[in-house]
Amino acid sequence: MAETEKNKVIKPIKNFAMQEYISSGHRACQGCAEVLAVRHVLKAIGPDMILAMATGCMEIISSPYPLTSWNIPWIHVAFENAAAVASGVESGLKALRRKGRVPDRDVTIVAMGGDGGTTDIGFQALSGMMERGHRVIYVCVDNEAYMNTGIQRSSSTPFGATTTTSPAGRVKPAGEMTWKKDMVAIAAAHGIPYAATACPTFFTDLQKKIQKAKEVDGPSYIHILSVCPTGWRIPPNKAIEYGQLAVDTGVFPLYEVEKGVWKLNRKPKELKPISEYFKGQGRYRHLDEKFTSEIQDKITEKWNKLVKFCE
Amino acid sequence: MGRKVGVEVSIAAADAVGLCDVDVVAAYPITPQTHVVEHLSELCASGSLDAEFVPVESEHSAMSVCCGSAAAGARTFTATSSQGLALMAEIVFIASSMRLPIVMFLANRALSSPLSIWNDHSDTMMVRDSGWIQVFCENGQEVYDAVFHAFRVAEDARVSLPVMINVDGFNLTHVIEPIEFWTKEMTQKYLPEFKPIHRLHPDKVVTMGAFGMPEIYTEAKMAQNDALLKSFPVIKQGWDELADLTGRKYSPVETYRTEDAETIILGMGSICETASLAVDQMRERGKKAGLVKLRLWRPLPVDDIKKAIARAKDVLVLDRAVSFGAANAPVTSEIRAIMYHESNRPNIHNVIAGLGGRDVTPDHVIEMLEMALADKTHGYNIFGVRS
Ligand SMILES: Cc1ncc(C[n+]2csc(CCOP(=O)(O)OP(=O)(O)O)c2C)c(N)n1
Ligand code: SF4
Ligand SMILES: [Mg+2]
Numbered sequence: 066m067a068e069t070e071k072n073k074v075i076k077p078i079k080n081f082a083m084q085e086y087i088s089s090g091h092r093a094c095q096g097c098a099e100v101l102a103v104r105h106v107l108k109a110i111g112p113d114m115i116l117a118m119a120t121g122c123m124e125i126i127s128s129p130y131p132l133t134s135w136n137i138p139w140i141h142v143a144f145e146n147a148a149a150v151a152s153g154v155e156s157g158l159k160a161l162r163r164k165g166r167v168p169d170r171d172v173t174i175v176a177m178g179g180d181g182g183t184t185d186i187g188f189q190a191l192s193g194m195m196e197r198g199h200r201v202i203y204v205c206v207d208n209e210a211y212m213n214t215g216i217q218r219s220s221s222t223p224f225g226a227t228t229t230t231s232p233a234g235r236v237k238p239a240g241e242m243t244w245k246k247d248m249v250a251i252a253a254a255h256g257i258p259y260a261a262t263a264c265p266t267f268f269t270d271l272q273k274k275i276q277k278a279k280e281v282d283g284p285s286y287i288h289i290l291s292v293c294p295t296g297w298r299i300p301p302n303k304a305i306e307y308g309q310l311a312v313d314t315g316v317f318p319l320y321e322v323e324k325g326v327w328k329l330n331r332k333p334k335e336l337k338p339i340s341e342y343f344k345g346q347g348r349y350r351h352l353d354e355k356f357t358s359e360i361q362d363k364i365t366e367k368w369n370k371l372v373k374f375c376e
Numbered sequence: 377m378g379r380k381v382g383v384e385v386s387i388a389a390a391d392a393v394g395l396c397d398v399d400v401v402a403a404y405p406i407t408p409q410t411h412v413v414e415h416l417s418e419l420c421a422s423g424s425l426d427a428e429f430v431p432v433e434s435e436h437s438a439m440s441v442c443c444g445s446a447a448a449g450a451r452t453f454t455a456t457s458s459q460g461l462a463l464m465a466e467i468v469f470i471a472s473s474m475r476l477p478i479v480m481f482l483a484n485r486a487l488s489s490p491l492s493i494w495n496d497h498s499d500t501m502m503v504r505d506s507g508w509i510q511v512f513c514e515n516g517q518e519v520y521d522a523v524f525h526a527f528r529v530a531e532d533a534r535v536s537l538p539v540m541i542n543v544d545g546f547n548l549t550h551v552i553e554p555i556e557f558w559t560k561e562m563t564q565k566y567l568p569e570f571k572p573i574h575r576l577h578p579d580k581v582v583t584m585g586a587f588g589m590p591e592i593y594t595e596a597k598m599a600q601n602d603a604l605l606k607s608f609p610v611i612k613q614g615w616d617e618l619a620d621l622t623g624r625k626y627s628p629v630e631t632y633r634t635e636d637a638e639t640i641i642l643g644m645g646s647i648c649e650t651a652s653l654a655v656d657q658m659r660e661r662g663k664k665a666g667l668v669k670l671r672l673w674r675p676l677p678v679d680d681i682k683k684a685i686a687r688a689k690d691v692l693v694l695d696r697a698v699s700f701g702a703a704n705a706p707v708t709s710e711i712r713a714i715m716y717h718e719s720n721r722p723n724i725h726n727v728i729a730g731l732g733g734r735d736v737t738p739d740h741v742i743e744m745l746e747m748a749l750a751d752k753t754h755g756y757n758i759f760g761v762r763s
Contacts, residue, residue, distance in 0.1 A: 112578055113578050114578065115448075115576050115577070115578070117444060124587070125587060128583055128585075128586040128587055129586065129587060129589055130586035130587065130588050130589070130592055130596075131586075131592070132586075133583035133586060135581070135583050136581060137578065137581060138576045138577060138578055138580075138581050138582055138583075138584075139582075139583050139584065140443075140444065140447050140576055140583075140584040140585050141584070141585035141586070141587075142440060142443050142444075142467065142470055142474070142585055143440070143466060143467060143470060145436070146436065146437065146440035146443075146467065148437075149432065149436070149437035149440030149441050149444070150440050150441070150443055150444035150447075151444060152430060152432075152437070152440075152441050152444065153400065153402065153430070153440065153441035153442060153443060153444025153445035153446075153447075153448070153452075154444040154445065154447065154448045154576055155444075156400045156402070156428035156430050156441065156444075156445055156450070157399060157400050157428070157444065157445035157446070157447075157448030157449065157450030157452070158448050158450070158577075159428055160399035160400055160426070160427060160428045160450055161399060161448065161449060161450055163426065164399070164426065166449075166569070167449070167575075167577060168579065172577070172578055189433055189434060189437070190433070190434075190436070190437050190440065192433065193432060193433035193434070193437055196433075197430065197431070197432075
């Protein structure tokens with residue numbers, strides 16, 4: 066077949082692992098960027114890993130007994146304890162390696178939870194894991210609500226988004242009326258060697274960050290914005306685009322904190338207005354100009370602060 | 377044979393865990409369990425025990441760390457009590473369902489409120505149906521020996537289930553008793569290296585903790601119950617071999633002066649020592665009294681219990697917890713259910729005693745018996761309530 070503009074062969078990306086560690090055939094919704102984020106995380110680490118996962122979309126779509134999507138050792142125990150389970154796996158293997166009962170080989174331990182499993186109910190377990198210094202990469206796949214149970218708000222749901230428990234009404238005209246919890250700052254405040262944000266739209270940046278986290282001697286925290294077409298009420302083919310807009314409007318900046326040093330990884334010359342990001346998202350449909358400009362002010366203020374921090 | 381020394385029971389239990397060469401200890405302090413974890417952290421800090429001590433931020437995380445560590449194939453221990461068990465309860469049920477062989481020292485303590493740090497069995501009864509093997513102890517030596525037995529049974533490939541050692545708070549945890557210690561050689565002979573059927577490791581990929589649709593959930597629960605029931609012979613074998621090694625013989629149900637007994641007292645834990653003194657007193661007065669000590673609570677030794685009490689006229693079950701709004705207290709419920717279909721069955725009486733650390737003396741036990749025999753309602757009485 067002749068190569069045309071339509072069926073153009075995409076060149077393989079350098080250093081991009083072809084191996085898949087989460088198989089297709091899982092039950093995620095069409096266009097889910099959360100499972101895409103998981104896929105990139107696993108590719109970046111490779112086969113020598115163990116994944117402890119919290120209850121949530123990614124767990125439910127991947128493990129209906131007797132089926133499994135996982136080509137790596139995987140464990141799910143409960144909703145709020147992925148960080149603690151991973152702490153246990155790490156401690157167990159550490160002792161067993163020392164005593165010569167398992168091969169003396171480095172295995173990367175990853176804990177993964179949604180924004181609910183991380184910023185709300187699993188917050189304490191995560192803090193404990195980071196404070197105790199377990200060598201675990203904690204990945205939060207943040208789709209900004211409890212999607213698995215039907216789009217309820219979490220402390221990571223942004224101001225102005227509607228969910229099934231933050232509906233817009235006369236008393237609460239904006240829907241969700243609190244600001245998103247700043248998890249990376251909280252993680253960094255634990256003094257861990259590496260914390261970062263990422264988004265699967267920028268997958269090379271995401272993979273690089275995971276590889277950095279893999280190398281550090283101690284806990285690391287990666288917060289990944291994972292666009293959820295179902296919960297955000299956008300068409301399934303738009304997840305990548307909205308990820309780009311979130312970053313380019315400053316709603317979700319890409320940055321990292323390496324040994325206490327803050328660094329912006331993508332700095333657009335000029336931020337796009339957030340109205341471009343809100344447009345087409347059902348969860349923001351109710352917002353009037355007043356709220357939009359209020360949110361715009363806050364985003365600009367936070368962005369400027371971050372830029373200063375990263376200087 | 378090991379040496380015999382006077383030592384606090386909690387310290388001895390921690391030493392036993394150390395002798396077992398445990399790999400991971402994850403625990404959060406709570407009275408009256410603290411001495412166990414304090415001593416284990418000392419052993420780790422001094423280097424005399426090569427284990428990872430994980431000082432978790434809550435009991436919920438303690439049990440979660442234990443799940444991760446046992447899933448990785450490490451020998452795993454935790455200890456808790458009362459509110460701590462309540463906080464970790466969600467994961468206690470998951471640990472057994474995932475067949476993770478964790479050993480827990482439970483310093484039995486009352487549940488709040490009112491807050492009480494003292495002994496009864498309401499904590500362990502809360503997780504009665506969690507699928508753990510639950511063992512009770514009467515004295516320090518039993519607690520010490522139970523640790524070796526617990527690891528051996530839990531990790532046996534035929535069992536692969538968590539084991540809870542119930543130790544009455546203060547009444548047992550904090551008393552100094554003469555205990556015959558094991559040697560390293562005895563331990564190695566009795567307790568083989570933990571070789572899990574599956575372990576979380578990239579060398580052999582497994583998925584653990586999948587979710588169950590209605591088509592398989594029933595079968596999963598059936599299999600879990602089967603596993604717990606089938607642990608029974610392994611538990612007994614473990615005790616038999618312990619007897620060969622130490623000369624101390626343990627059984628799921630133990631009897632004291634029951635051969636010709638018309639009246640039998642049945643209990644679990646340290647109250648049995650008190651009850652045995654009451655039996656002696658009654659025997660001196662010419663009353664045909666005996667004692668049945670239930671060591672194994674889960675899996676329940678149904679046939680052994682039947683055999684032990686079938687010939688008595690009256691059985692008094694001493695419960696250490698209330699099942700609010702129920703027909704009986706927890707232990708009595710089981711005993712009455714077991715005996716219901718027997719043509720020869722004793723009158724089964726129920727007294728609840730020793731709640732929240734209320735002292736129980738041998739005289740009290742005799743009083744309870746009189747109180748129970750006088751009551752013809754087949755309900756239950758709470759002993760010692762002050763008006
Ligand atoms: C202790 C407990 N509380 C509540 C739930 C119900 N529950 C399961 S998943 C979930 C939400 C998950 O949200 P999130 O962590 O954001 O993951 P997502 O599904 O959005 O990927 C909730 C509330 C539970 N499983 N356990
Ligand atoms: S609800 Fe959202 S996060 Fe969950 S599978 Fe569907 S698209 Fe993905
Ligand atoms: Mg979510």
